[in-house]
Amino acid sequence: MTSTSNAELLEIGHQCSLSTCNLVDFLPFKCQHCSQPYCGEHFLPKKHQCAVYDESKFDRVAPSCPLCSEPVSIPPGQDPNVRMERHISAECSVTTGKVKTSSVPHCAQPKCGKLLFAPIQCVSCRQQYCPSHRFPKDHTCPSLSVSNGKATASESRPKQPSAAAGAAALAAFKRAVPSTKSSTPTTVNSEVIATAPAIPKKSTPVTTSPASPSHKHNATNPFSKTDRRAKAERESRLKAMQARARKGLLSAEEQAILKAEEEEAVKRQDGCIVA
Numbered sequence: 001m002t003s004t005s006n007a008e009l010l011e012i013g014h015q016c017s018l019s020t021c022n023l024v025d026f027l028p029f030k031c032q033h034c035s036q037p038y039c040g041e042h043f044l045p046k047k048h049q050c051a052v053y054d055e056s057k058f059d060r061v062a063p064s065c066p067l068c069s070e071p072v073s074i075p076p077g078q079d080p081n082v083r084m085e086r087h088i089s090a091e092c093s094v095t096t097g098k099v100k101t102s103s104v105p106h107c108a109q110p111k112c113g114k115l116l117f118a119p120i121q122c123v124s125c126r127q128q129y130c131p132s133h134r135f136p137k138d139h140t141c142p143s144l145s146v147s148n149g150k151a152t153a154s155e156s157r158p159k160q161p162s163a164a165a166g167a168a169a170l171a172a173f174k175r176a177v178p179s180t181k182s183s184t185p186t187t188v189n190s191e192v193i194a195t196a197p198a199i200p201k202k203s204t205p206v207t208t209s210p211a212s213p214s215h216k217h218n219a220t221n222p223f224s225k226t227d228r229r230a231k232a233e234r235e236s237r238l239k240a241m242q243a244r245a246r247k248g249l250l251s252a253e254e255q256a257i258l259k260a261e262e263e264e265a266v267k268r269q270d271g272c273i274v275a
Contacts, residue, residue, distance in 0.1 A: 018042045033058075067094040109133040231268075238265060 013026035017036040029043030030036070033052040045053035062071040063080060065087060074083045088095055107114045108127040119128035124136055124143035133139040241258045244250050250258065 016042055018048045065092055068092050107133060109139045234261070234265070238262070 013024050014028045014037040016023045016025060016028070016039040018038060021039060021042055023039045023041075025037075025039040028037040028039065031038060031043060031045065031048070031050055033045055033050050036048075038048055042048045057076055060074070060076075062073050063084065064071050065084070067088065070093075072084055072087045074080050090096065091098075093099060105116045105119050105128050106112075107116060107130040109129060112130060112133060114130045114132075116128055116130060120131060120134040121128050122134070122136060122139070122141060124141050127139070129139055136144055238258075238261050241250065241254065241261065245255065245258055
């Protein structure tokens with residue numbers, strides 16, 4: 001029973017083709033050159049000394065030009081020195097002055113030069129830019145200088161009302177004012193108004209204390225918060241001015257104001273107004 005199970009397991013994987021290994025790998029690797037199965041340690045051509053692998057054909061590195069730093073492709077079987085000499089004499093941008101043209105467009109911003117796989121065209125200057133410089137203000141678009149000049153000129157000129165604005169204002173005024181044909185204006189004689197009896201209004205009469213023509217005072221309501229605040233402010237102002245007067249800090253004008261305030265305080269004693 002055990003030998004049968006081992007035989008089934010051997011059929012699942014493959015042995016490494018390297019003679020010194022022969023390891024059974026259940027997930028073997030196949031060499032792309034000799035097509036032999038190998039384990040994970042020996043599947044590289046250099047690990048199992050692959051007889052088909054040619055390093056000169058499959059492991060080639062293109063040397064870079066010492067002047068322009070561009071990689072130079074060398075075809076199989078050609079001498080690298082001959083190919084490099086031909087590049088320097090006929091293709092190098094440093095010795096020949098030729099500018100290498102690329103089929104992929106670049107960003108038109110001078111200090112950017114990104115490759116544009118999805119270029120964005122400016123609607124003003126018709127140049128192609130990258131997403132970072134797609135707006136006119138980001139790539140110093142020439143249209144901005146022209147628009148700024150027009151804006152400065154328009155600001156320097158005085159603004160005059162247009163004829164259309166004047167006509168619109170006149171039409172609005174005519175709509176607001178009723179026409180003379182629709183409504184007849186009523187004229188009232190001034191004499192009739194003078195002789196017409198006044199219509200009594202239903203209102204609560206306000207009684208005021210008699211006052212002389214030269215000094216008229218309004219009656220204060222002792223239950224009103226406004227009147228009580230005004231009274232407190234007058235008393236506080238009077239006390240402050242009296243304290244300054246005792247110290248001799250009042251000017252002649254302030255002394256006159258203090259005298260008038262004291263007279264007013266005497267008249268308003270006990271909440272009564274003296275005529």
